[in-house]
Amino acid sequence: MKFSTREQQELLARARQGDVDAFAVLFEAMRPLMHRVAYRLVGPNDCDDVVMETYIKAWRALSEFGGRSTLATWTCRIARNCAYDLLRRRGRREVREQSLDEPLEEGRDRSEEVPDPRARTPAEAAAADDLRGAIQAALDRLHEVHRTTFLLREVDGLSYREIAAATGVRIGTVMSRLFYARRRLRRLLEQIGAVR
Amino acid sequence: MKWSTLLEQIRHDFSAPEPPPEDRFWGRFRERVRAIPRITPVREDGASSNGPRRARPVWLRVGRVLAPALAAVAIALLLRVHQAPAPETDRRQFSARAGKTATLSTVEDIDVLMDYDSVFIVEDPKSRGTLVWILGANSATPGG
Incomplete structure (x- = not known):
């Protein structure tokens, strides 16, 4: 469901004043998107928790949304932080955030993952x-x-x-x-x- | 298989599962937020805190400073024009000093009690109004 700019601003204003219904209407539209992001970052078992934590944080910090990006982009950032927090809490392998745009040593394809020898080719x-x-x-x-x-x-x-x-x-x-x-x-x- | 067809296959086979039902999700959400205080910054002056204020454009900030000065100058000029003797001709004269006859809708003299860069004068003969824009005014360093 897409909102006009005016509709979104009205819902935002009401949500900032504590209207949970307005928040739900506004954020339900992007919940499938957040679910997909969480699914790709943390997998199927934890993605529901990540989305819930994301929306709780968004609810608490809604007054900090200044409109410099879209609401979806802003929420994606929160989702990323929640995903990384969860991965660290559960002791999963350290999330690497290094850039992969730098040249590699010769002969090595940067895009290649070291394959699991047990996995089928x-x-x-x-x-x-x-x-x-x-x-x-x-x-x-x-x-x-x-x-x-x-x-x-x-x-x-x-x-x-x-x-x-x-x-x-x-x-x-x-x-x-x-x-x-x-x-x-x-x-x-x-x-x-x-x-x- | 063509690459575009393969992409369609990938989208079909590797799409993320559907999120939980809407009512179940929001029911849990409402339970959670009931006990959570909002992080809502409150300004000391009690003004509304609906998000961070956007920086006002320069022209608006300058305008707010200049507006009282411009209003005072405009009123002073209108009073001078109103008190000027009845004109014999309708010619416009700028910066007319003492000794010259003031005509209708004419700025005879301007006294600006601050330093400024330039002055822009708009006259309306029909209403006998005169609008004066003072650019680059600096009220901190009054001039003569």
């Missing part, structure tokens, strides 16, 4: 006539941030700005990660004949 999955498995195996071979960026863009339909807010990088970095991800994924799938 794309070729093995393709041989088993399992296209979905082949795609999954190829996705697993992408670097985590490339895979997340690719899925947020191509599957979840987020804008570059929303992805930048959700992953804590600049828009240019989002674009370069997306470029690497598409190129790497395409090459992997071309090797097994899944794409031409």
Whole structure:
């Protein structure tokens, strides 16, 4: 459900005054988007908790929203922080936020993830006539941030700005990660004949 | 398979699951916020705190400072024009000093009690009104 600027401003004003109903109307429209962001950042088991924490924080800090970005972008930033907080609390592997746009040492493809030796390769999955498995195996071979960026863009339909807010990088970095991800994924799938 | 077709396949196979139902989510949310105070900054002057104030544009800030001075000057000029003798001609004369006959809707003299960069004068013969814009006024350093 899309709101006009005036409708959004009215709902924002009421929500800032403590109207939970107005807050719910305003933020329900973007809940599927936040759910997708949380799902990509923390996985299926924790994404509901992350969305709830995100909305609680947004409710408490709504007066700090100054309109310099869209409400969705602002909320994506909160969702990212909540996701990282949860990952740290639960002792999950440290979240890396380094830039992947810097040149690497020669011969190494920055977009490549070190594969799990137990996991099926794309070729093995393709041989088993399992296209979905082949795609999954190829996705697993992408670097985590490339895979997340690719899925947020191509599957979840987020804008570059929303992805930048959700992953804590600049828009240019989002674009370069997306470029690497598409190129790497395409090459992997071309090797097994899944794409031409 | 073409790349565009493969992307469609990926969107179909790897889409995120649906979020929990609306009523269940918001029911939990309402329970949680009932016990949570809002972080709402309160200004000491008691003004409304609906979000951070936006910086006012320069022209508005300058205008607010100049407005009282301009109003005073405009009123003074209107009084001088009103008290001027009946004009024989309708010609406009600027900066007319003592000894010259003031005509209708004429600025005879201007006294601005502050330093300024320039003056812009608008006259309306029909209403006999005169509007004076003083640019770059500095009320902190009064001049003559």
